[in-house]
Amino acid sequence: QSALTQPASVSGSPGQSITISCNGTGSDIGAYDYVSWYYQHPGKGPQLMIYDVSYRPSGVSSRFSGSKSANTASLTISGLQAEDEADYYCSSYTKFNTVIFGGGTKLTVL
Amino acid sequence: QVLLVQSGGEVRKPGASVKVSCKSSGYTFINSDLTWVRQAPGQGLEWMGWLSTYTGDTNYAQKFQDRVSMTRDTSTNTAFLELRSLRSDDTAVYYCAAKVATLGAPNDHFDLWGPGTMVTISS
Numbered sequence: 001q002s003a004l005t006q007p008a009s010v011s012g013s014p015g016q017s018i019t020i021s022c023n024g025t026g027s028d029i030g031a032y033d034y035v036s037w038y039y040q041h042p043g044k045g046p047q048l049m050i051y052d053v054s055y056r057p058s059g060v061s062s063r064f065s066g067s068k069s070a071n072t073a074s075l076t077i078s079g080l081q082a083e084d085e086a087d088y089y090c091s092s093y094t095k096f097n098t099v100i101f102g103g104g105t106k107l108t109v110l
Numbered sequence: 111q112v113l114l115v116q117s118g119g120e121v122r123k124p125g126a127s128v129k130v131s132c133k134s135s136g137y138t139f140i141n142s143d144l145t146w147v148r149q150a151p152g153q154g155l156e157w158m159g160w161l162s163t164y165t166g167d168t169n170y171a172q173k174f175q176d177r178v179s180m181t182r183d184t185s186t187n188t189a190f191l192e193l194r195s196l197r198s199d200d201t202a203v204y205y206c207a208a209k210v211a212t213l214g215a216p217n218d219h220f221d222l223w224g225p226g227t228m229v230t231i232s233s
Contacts, residue, residue, distance in 0.1 A: 093218035
């Protein structure tokens with residue numbers, strides 16, 4: 001199975017909104033509403049930001065939101081802040097009872 | 111405090127094996143499956159497989175099927191990852207992770223991560 005497809009990089013200015021896409025197939029993103037998003041600061045471990053397409057774990061800012069349409073999931077960050085600069089990874093549960101990650105997107109806050 | 115604590119960094123020669131441990135605390139070990147994810151230097155996250163901490167059942171990613179073992183010791187709330195026939199491209203940080211806050215199948219997301227164990231393969 002190939003990794004989910006994410007843009008290598010996105011950027012935005014403080015206060016703006018950005019969206020990161022995550023493209024999969026009918027065997028993963030399109031099959032279930034089990035898409036997650038992770039934040040990873042360089043040198044640190046991943047942190048769950050969104051699960052089950054659009055749910056936020058306790059403690060995650062409401063500026064982060066998730067959605068899905070067919071085989072594509074999206075993460076939107078509104079009111080961009082400097083501290084949002086990090087790598088973001090999507091993941092999806094698959095028909096094969098496995099999990100697949102995206103290649104990661106580097107977010108730069110200008 | 112809900113934690114996953116991993117063993118320290120390892121250096122191995124090509125062809126050798128390595129065993130990494132992941133000890134849980136602060137939650138009921140057998141209630142949450144344990145997943146292993148690795149990240150090569152400068153690369154993305156790669157799902158390796160999961161272990162049912164309750165039954166010991168496993169599901170491995172196809173690329174690791176023939177050289178990985180995931181086990182657990184319920185008496186010490188510890189899970190183990192063993193990777194055999196190591197190659198230079200196995201150099202990576204190995205994370206254990208669990209879904210703790212929301213119980214139940216499937217094991218699709220991970221809200222608790224260990225700090226990672228750096229495994230270096232070098233001749």
